Amino acid sequence: MSCCICSADTARPFLEKNGYSIVRCEQCGFLYVHPRPSSEELRAFYQNPGYFQGEGAYGYDSYVAQRSEIERVANERLMTIESFISPGRLLDVGCASGYFLSVARRRGWRVEGVEIAQAMARAAEELLHQPIYSTLDAAPFPPQSFDVITLWEYIEHIPDPRADLLRVYELLKPGGLLALSTPNAGQRAVVKAPARWREFKPPEHLGFFTRQTLERLVRACGFQPVLLRAIAPHLRLPEMIEHGITLCRETLGDRHTRRTPFWWIYSLTRRMVSLPFRIVQKLIFSPFDYSQGIELYARRGVEQKRET
Ligand SMILES: [Zn+2]
16 A cells, blocks of 8 residues: 555655554655554454553553543643634544543534544443444544544544545535644654654554644645644653642642632643743754644645645
8 A cells, every 4th residue: 555645655664563564655754554454453453441541552541540631631722723713513533532522512512523442432422421433434424514623643543544534524614624633753752763752553553744744644635734733742750740730730720720719820830840841942943853742723625635
């Protein structure tokens, strides 16, 4: 199978990992797993309930325990989305246990979700009291159903990102918004020492994007990027400080909850701790050199383009 971004057939071996080969497209530089695992293989992989419970080498470290952090990020992302488009109908693809959708609903969105892992889809159904569909293709939505479609940490998991983005295009209303995030394969640490990057983890991750390859793909699928953002590098603070900051948020609240009149102490503390790091980053590097992830917001164009 050829490169999903530029359709070139020539790729060079890049890295061997977990018995899979990651190759680099000679034309556009896209990094992807080749040959790709079959869809049966992938389906079986995501039905392991341990995937979302931090067991084994794959998946999330106890996804449920991260709920408050996920909700904080969800509020931030929805604020960005709402700066482009007012609440309407939203689909989250790869919705896991539905935390993002429940936050969106609280903010006035009508929501739908897609999730391939059955255990997670059940949890989302219980949380939201509505059906969650297993795949984008199985979801019964007519074309132009949505104002916004979100793909948080999704596009790196799928065998054919172009096919999924074209389906997203079809499901969005003209002028609707696509929002996605993915690990940043263009950051310096990855370029210097690829073998150490933990996001190279086939068969869980199959495609590895830089801001260039990501932008090229979404444009080729008919979207116009309106915001490309480097996700702030994760600061590996000593556990005690991290714990203290979390405690601070839980007792005082943050700018979203404003649980007590002292919610701003949390925001201020977090900012002070990360300030030195941010200054160095701003002065010397592009934020994409250091960010672990890329967030992209793009409008669906009116006419569908399929350039390569
Ligand atoms: Zn390519």
